[in-house]
Amino acid sequence: MAKSARPNRLERLPKVWYNLGIALCLGIIAACVIGCALTVYIFKYIADEPVVDLDAAQMSYTTILYGKDANGNDIEMERLHGDVNRIWVDYDDISEDMVNAAIALEDKRFREHQGVDWKRTIASAVNLVIPIYEGTPGGSTITQQVVKNVTHDDDFSIIRKVKEILRAMKLEKHYSKEQIMEVYLNTIGLGNNTAGVQAAANLYYGKNVSELNVAECASIVSITQNPTKYNPFTNYDNLVERTQTCLYLMHEQGYLSDEEYEEASNYQLVIAENTGGQVNTYTDWSWFTEQVISDVLEDLGAEKGYTEEEAYDLLYNSGLRVYTTCDVEMQDYLEKAFNVDTNSTIFPAVINEEYPEGAFVVLGLDGQIKAIAGSDRTKTGARTFNRARDAVRHPGSTIKPIASYSLAVENDIIHFSSLVEDSPITITENGVQRTWPVNFYGSYLGNITVNIAIQRSTNTIPVKLQQIITPQVSFNFLKNKLGISTLVESRTENGRVLSDINLAPMALGEMTDGVTPLAMAGAYQIFGNGGIYTEPYSYTRVETADGTVILEHTPISNRVISSESATVLNHLLQGVTTGTYGTGTTAKFSAMPVAGKTGTSDNDNNQWFIGVTPYYVGVCWLGYDIPEQIRYYSYAPPIIYKNIMGPIHQNLAVVQFQDDPDVEVLEYCTITGDLAGDDCETTATGWYKPSNIPPVCDGDHDVNKxxxxxxxxxxxxxxxxxxxxxxxxxxxxxxxxxx
The missing domain is CATH 1.20.5 (Single alpha-helices involved in coiled-coils or other helix-helix interfaces)
Incomplete structure (x- = not known):
C-alpha cells in the first residue's frame, strides 16, 4: 500500500496563520519595492535639489521711517509693512537668553543634531499610528522650521516631509548653527501680523530684543507654538502659563541657575499698550508719512524704473530705512493743532454751516519739508487726499510777489518806493471795452508807492507791471525757476483755448487750474533766504536693510533772483504784517519778523496766507473741496498762521532776516517816492538796490500837479x-x- 504524501510545514499550520504568513511575506516584498522606488525617487528628484539659500531668502521686512528730534538726531518716526511686520536683527544683537529659550522650548538637541532629531521624528511618526502622547508631538527641529519658513513649502504630505528632512540635513552642512538660529528667530510668526523677535519685542514690550530680560525672552518664544492661544493682548494668562513652562525647561536643561530661575519665574510680564495688535493702523499714519510714501514711490519709478507694483512691494516688504526731513515734534504738534474737530480755538469762526477744508505746510528755508497737514479734519483712512500736496487751487493775490513784484524789482522796473498809479486799464472782451481790474477796497487811489500797493494788495499795479514784464516771462519764471508745474500753457475745453499766459492769471492768480500749498511754500522761500530756490523735498536717502543706498536726494539749489532783490522784496512783504494798511497784520506773533502775503480768489472760494520768518515758510490755505464762498467775520488764514506758527517759534531766538550788505537803507518821501529831501514833511524807511536808487525829492510834493x-x-x-x-x-x- 502506497504511503500518503507528507504535508509541508506551512500546510500543517492552522489556515489563518498560513494566510497571515503569506500576507506578511507579500507585505515585506511590497514594502521593499516601495522603499526602493521611494529611495530612487529621493535620490533622483530630491537629493539633487540646491541648498536652501538663507542669504537670498525672499521674505517681507518692515520699513522704518526716521525723522529728526529737537537736536537734529535721527529718531524712529513710523513703520510700514505689508501683511507681516518683520524687522531683521543680526545674531549678535539677539540676547543669549532668547536663543536658549528657543532651544529649550522648541529643540533641546539643536546644538547636537545634524538638522534632524531622529528620536522626535520617529516618536512623532509612531504617534500618528498608535497615539501615545496627548496631542501631536512636534517632530520638526529648528532647522526644519527654517526650511519651511524660507521656502514657504508647508503642504501636509509625506513627500514634503521627506524633502524637508533632506533640505534640513543639507542646510546644516552649509550654514552654522548661529546662521540657522538667526534666520529662525527672524522668521517665526509671533502673532498680530508680526514675525521675528525684534518686531515682537518692539510691539509687546516697546524694547529692542537685546534689551529683554529672560522672562520676556521666554514669553516671546512661547507665542510661536500657537499665536492666537498665547496672544499677549487677548490671552495674557495663557501666555504667562506657557512662559512658566519655558522657564522650567530652561532651568531643567541647565540654562538657568536656581536663583535665575526663581527670579524669572516671579517676574510679572508687563505688556505694552494694546494698539489693536498692529505696529501702526494705517489711519494713524501722519500726513508727513503719507507725503514721504508718495515721494519715495514716485522716485522709485522715475529714477530706478520700478513699476508701481514693484515700488509698492519694495517699500512695504523689503525692510527699507527712509531718512526723512520731518521734524517729528513739529509734525506731532501740527497734527493736533491744525484740527478743527478737536482744537477749534485755532480757527476763527465762519458764517458757513460747515467749516472750510484746509491745508498747512511748514518748510525750511533750504527746501526741507518739516511738517505738513493735508486737512484740518481728523484723518479717517490711509493715503487719503492730501490737500497740501495735491489740492490745485487759485492762489489769488499770493501770486503777486512771485509773478510780478519779484521780476519788476529784479529788472529795476520799480524800487521800494516807486510811485505807481492805482487806476484801471481798458480791455476788450468779445468786442466790448471795459475798465479792469477792480480793487477789493472798491476804489482807485491814484498815485501810491509800491510799498503801499503791496500792503493794500492793490490789483491794478501788478496788472500794469505784467504789461511791462509780459505774462510769458512770468509764466516761464514760475514754471521753470520756481517749480510750479500745474500751470497751463494751452488747453482746449469746450471749444475754448485756456492758458495761464495772460494778464489775469499772472497778475491776479486767476489761473486755469491753480497751484498747490506745497508749491507756494517752495516759491516763497526765496524771500527768506536771499533769492535761492530749492524744490521742496521730504527725504534725504533710502537704504536697504543692509545699508545699501538705493535713493539719495541731493537738493539742487538755484539762484532765481539776486540777493539784493530778495532783500528789497522781503522788506516790502514785511509791510504786509506791520504796515498801517497791511492786510496780514493779524499774522504777527511776538517780535519775530514775518514777511507775508494774503490771497483770496474770486468769490472768496480760496483764502490764503503765506508767511516767511528767518526760520520757516508757513502756508495756510482754506477752501471747500467743491468750491463755495467762504463767509467770515474775520479773515482767517493769517490768524490761523499766527496760532500755528507762534508756538513753533516760541523757543527760537528772535532774529532779523539777513539783508544783503549792498542794499542801502534810506529815507524816502512818502508823497513822491523819491529819496527824502530837506522839504519833505513825511518820510519813511526804504531798502534800495545799488542799481536802482531814486533821485532826491526836489520839494514839489504836488504829485497830481x-x-x-x-x-x-x-x-x-x-x-x-x-x-x-x-x-x-x-x-x-x-x-x-x-x-
Whole structure:
C-alpha cells in the first residue's frame, strides 16, 4: 500500500496563520519595492535639489521711517509693512537668553543634531499610528522650521516631509548653527501680523530684543507654538502659563541657575499698550508719512524704473530705512493743532454751516519739508487726499510777489518806493471795452508807492507791471525757476483755448487750474533766504536693510533772483504784517519778523496766507473741496498762521532776516517816492538796490500837479511834432510844384 504524501510545514499550520504568513511575506516584498522606488525617487528628484539659500531668502521686512528730534538726531518716526511686520536683527544683537529659550522650548538637541532629531521624528511618526502622547508631538527641529519658513513649502504630505528632512540635513552642512538660529528667530510668526523677535519685542514690550530680560525672552518664544492661544493682548494668562513652562525647561536643561530661575519665574510680564495688535493702523499714519510714501514711490519709478507694483512691494516688504526731513515734534504738534474737530480755538469762526477744508505746510528755508497737514479734519483712512500736496487751487493775490513784484524789482522796473498809479486799464472782451481790474477796497487811489500797493494788495499795479514784464516771462519764471508745474500753457475745453499766459492769471492768480500749498511754500522761500530756490523735498536717502543706498536726494539749489532783490522784496512783504494798511497784520506773533502775503480768489472760494520768518515758510490755505464762498467775520488764514506758527517759534531766538550788505537803507518821501529831501514833511524807511536808487525829492510834493505839468509838456511836444510834420509836407508839395 502506497504511503500518503507528507504535508509541508506551512500546510500543517492552522489556515489563518498560513494566510497571515503569506500576507506578511507579500507585505515585506511590497514594502521593499516601495522603499526602493521611494529611495530612487529621493535620490533622483530630491537629493539633487540646491541648498536652501538663507542669504537670498525672499521674505517681507518692515520699513522704518526716521525723522529728526529737537537736536537734529535721527529718531524712529513710523513703520510700514505689508501683511507681516518683520524687522531683521543680526545674531549678535539677539540676547543669549532668547536663543536658549528657543532651544529649550522648541529643540533641546539643536546644538547636537545634524538638522534632524531622529528620536522626535520617529516618536512623532509612531504617534500618528498608535497615539501615545496627548496631542501631536512636534517632530520638526529648528532647522526644519527654517526650511519651511524660507521656502514657504508647508503642504501636509509625506513627500514634503521627506524633502524637508533632506533640505534640513543639507542646510546644516552649509550654514552654522548661529546662521540657522538667526534666520529662525527672524522668521517665526509671533502673532498680530508680526514675525521675528525684534518686531515682537518692539510691539509687546516697546524694547529692542537685546534689551529683554529672560522672562520676556521666554514669553516671546512661547507665542510661536500657537499665536492666537498665547496672544499677549487677548490671552495674557495663557501666555504667562506657557512662559512658566519655558522657564522650567530652561532651568531643567541647565540654562538657568536656581536663583535665575526663581527670579524669572516671579517676574510679572508687563505688556505694552494694546494698539489693536498692529505696529501702526494705517489711519494713524501722519500726513508727513503719507507725503514721504508718495515721494519715495514716485522716485522709485522715475529714477530706478520700478513699476508701481514693484515700488509698492519694495517699500512695504523689503525692510527699507527712509531718512526723512520731518521734524517729528513739529509734525506731532501740527497734527493736533491744525484740527478743527478737536482744537477749534485755532480757527476763527465762519458764517458757513460747515467749516472750510484746509491745508498747512511748514518748510525750511533750504527746501526741507518739516511738517505738513493735508486737512484740518481728523484723518479717517490711509493715503487719503492730501490737500497740501495735491489740492490745485487759485492762489489769488499770493501770486503777486512771485509773478510780478519779484521780476519788476529784479529788472529795476520799480524800487521800494516807486510811485505807481492805482487806476484801471481798458480791455476788450468779445468786442466790448471795459475798465479792469477792480480793487477789493472798491476804489482807485491814484498815485501810491509800491510799498503801499503791496500792503493794500492793490490789483491794478501788478496788472500794469505784467504789461511791462509780459505774462510769458512770468509764466516761464514760475514754471521753470520756481517749480510750479500745474500751470497751463494751452488747453482746449469746450471749444475754448485756456492758458495761464495772460494778464489775469499772472497778475491776479486767476489761473486755469491753480497751484498747490506745497508749491507756494517752495516759491516763497526765496524771500527768506536771499533769492535761492530749492524744490521742496521730504527725504534725504533710502537704504536697504543692509545699508545699501538705493535713493539719495541731493537738493539742487538755484539762484532765481539776486540777493539784493530778495532783500528789497522781503522788506516790502514785511509791510504786509506791520504796515498801517497791511492786510496780514493779524499774522504777527511776538517780535519775530514775518514777511507775508494774503490771497483770496474770486468769490472768496480760496483764502490764503503765506508767511516767511528767518526760520520757516508757513502756508495756510482754506477752501471747500467743491468750491463755495467762504463767509467770515474775520479773515482767517493769517490768524490761523499766527496760532500755528507762534508756538513753533516760541523757543527760537528772535532774529532779523539777513539783508544783503549792498542794499542801502534810506529815507524816502512818502508823497513822491523819491529819496527824502530837506522839504519833505513825511518820510519813511526804504531798502534800495545799488542799481536802482531814486533821485532826491526836489520839494514839489504836488504829485497830481506834476502829472498835469508832464501831460502839458507831452501835449506841447505832440503839437510841435505835428507842426514839424506839416512843415515837411508843405515843403514836399512846394518841391513838387516847382518840378
Amino acid at each position: 506834476k502829472d498835469e505839468d508832464e501831460e502839458d509838456q507831452d501835449q506841447d511836444e505832440d503839437e510841435k511834432r505835428d507842426e514839424d510834420e506839416e512843415d515837411d509836407r508843405r515843403s514836399s508839395r512846394d518841391d513838387e510844384d516847382e518840378e
